[in-house]
Amino acid sequence: MIVKENSKNNFEQCIKCTVCTVYCPVAAVNPLYPGPKQAGPDGERLRLKRPEFYDEALKYCLNCKRCEVACPSNVRIGDIIQTARINHSKSKPGLREFTLANTDLVGSVATLAAPVVNATVGLKPVKAIMDKVVGIDHRRIFPKYSQGTFEGWMRKQRKAQSTFEKQVAYFHGCYVNYNNPPLGQAFVRVMNALGYGVQLLDKEKCCGVALISNGFIKQARRQAEVNVRSIRTAVLEKQLPVLATSSTCTFTLRDEYPHLLGVDNHDVRDEVELAVRYIYRLVQQGAKLPFKADAPKIRVAYHTPCHMEKLGWSSYSIELLKMIPSVEVTVLNSQCCGIAGTYGFKKENYETSQAIGEGLFRQIEASGCDYVVTDCETCKWQIEMSTSKRVLHPLEVLAQAL
């Protein structure tokens, strides 16, 4: 939903106030990036006149959308920049982009031989080759792949889940499927405790966020169309809400599809939401979460991922965490961790990525928490690699307390 659209060219709403430039995490650390105002609305004016004005430095935008959150005039700055990249970028994605972007394909292969893959990508010579030949920074730690997928586990659950009268559909995303099935299982446990069975969508493809940022637009659009079709079946035919546990998948399904890929989802968009929001509403309507009395006390610090900030939904996660008697919650200042999906994996972005996150890492170490909690998997990788803390998802914390 767009609140105020005063012109068909959204950039014309920009009044040149410069507020966005204060909040761009990239411009603050990387002088090669022209900043959101120049890259977005100012540059758009030029590109409309002549596409040759397109500047390849727009690739440094990490699509965090913090410029849009800061903008007092509702300019969709991040969308303008990403659309310009889609329409004008001459740089062709290579092997590295292919590997990073195809989380689905790589995941399905990697889970078949998870122990071997996990051990191999951790080896120094392999890291050196990936760095020198492929351009994936050698300092980056790869997420571990799981043995067996979440979908595989869910297939065995089908019967048990169908015994619940009330049902929800789950968009699990690549991370839960290939890297962290226990998070999906935690979600199922919490939903079951609330009296809801969980089912998969007819067909789920990767939401496509990594394809978009790596320049595979046609493939992203095809996958988006498959997903929207499956979501329509769930929402319109089966009357099921579609819940997700990743803030970025949710944001992509709801907003990047229509804004960047031109895939219409208006008839189902409002029924796609984060599980924490859905659960928060159930609790508000009187549902009870049966918390254990003897759960060990933990102190957690909540980190707001950029796309969660854009969705404006961090209060749902924070309020749910506050409901757990054994959990003490502090909220970290909302700032980008620097990884932005596949951005921080690229050799040329490593320094920028770590410099952006530095303030957050310092905050985390100073917070005295036992765990960091966040709704985004790539924030988790970045924080676990860059601080001494383990990172949990709100639903994992909830499930542990039940």
Next chain:
Amino acid sequence: MRYDSVIIGGGLSGLVCGLRLVQAGKRCAIISSGQSALHFSSGSFDLLSALPDGEAVTSPVEGVKVLAEQNEEHPYVKMGVERFAALAAEAVATLQGAGVEVEGDVAKNHYRLTPMGTLKPTWLTLSGYVRSESAEALPYKSVLLLNAEGFLDFYAQFISDELRKTGTTCRICNFNLPALEIIRNNPTEMRSANIARIFDNEQAVEALSQIISREAGECEAVLLPAFLGIERGDVLARLQERCGRTIRVVATLPPSVPGVRTQIALRKAFERAGGVYMLGDTALGFEESEGRITKIYTQNHGNIAIEADDFVLATGSYFSQGLVAKREGVVEPLFGSDVCQSESRGEWYERDLFTAQPFEKFGVRSDASLRILRGGKAVENLYVIGAGLAGFNPVKEGCGAGVSMLSAVYVSDNILKK
């Protein structure tokens, strides 16, 4: 979601109101559609600089008594001339409680230096800014005006020319630092906020102190653009200590670094006290029952309503779309509040751009408690504060920040009294 009070608008007024409510133990949320006008702050807060008839005000606390004779619809007059000084004191206490250090006196305006080099009356000025007790000149006979090479949002020559007219000699000097070389690669990002980040680093502060010591010579004071540190607030003090000199900052063109720091300080204080600040969200609709607003709906929260006992509209004026000028008239788009305005569109403007413009006094109608009028009737639990109020001219009367903060204090008191 349920709160005791919900404020729509997260600028100076909304934050001061919210801060006072949470500090009094209320559960409070602020919904802010993007960042606020504090990002364009001059570094000063005006209270009352002139009367509607144009006469200059030197003492706001005296001036407001005459204001009552000239415009009984002015927010200061509605809140009560007798409460004026107390409200102002509360506003200062709220700022200082949040760590925003200001200097000024409700009984006597001082003068700030504009980015154009002229002196303008004001009430409070953030510590570190150059200021004068006199309308005629700065308290220095000679100054060094130091600017970063390539920083275009600061017009040193204008300032120098104006100061010379008032008897202050002014030498301009541009300085360079290795860190500036790097950001200069990208001229569009050569902005105050990015330069300020350089001075979060002690090395750059040290390097600047050496430049100042080398260049300052016999001058009485060194003036710098207000770009000394985004995270750090102690850079100026550190420089003065290193150089043993009087150093002051001058407002730049936006973004205003001290304004950004003020916004961040107020928000942090609000959140620390338990407030919830929702940035980048816009209130879109509401429900009402028996003369009360019961809940509002926002863009981000969709079908999950935000409920509260009291609602405060702090959405500002035209810039932030708290007021919208349509062909048929000026409207307040969220609640459809009554708006005080000229009968016909032809009376919105005066031909002379530099006289008081009627449209500047348009705003939301309210009763004596600043409860909003809709269809001529006050809504029991809906208040208006800040730039969206009717009946004042923030530019000509130099009272914008004062109206924002005093009305915020006044309404928070009214809510807490209930």
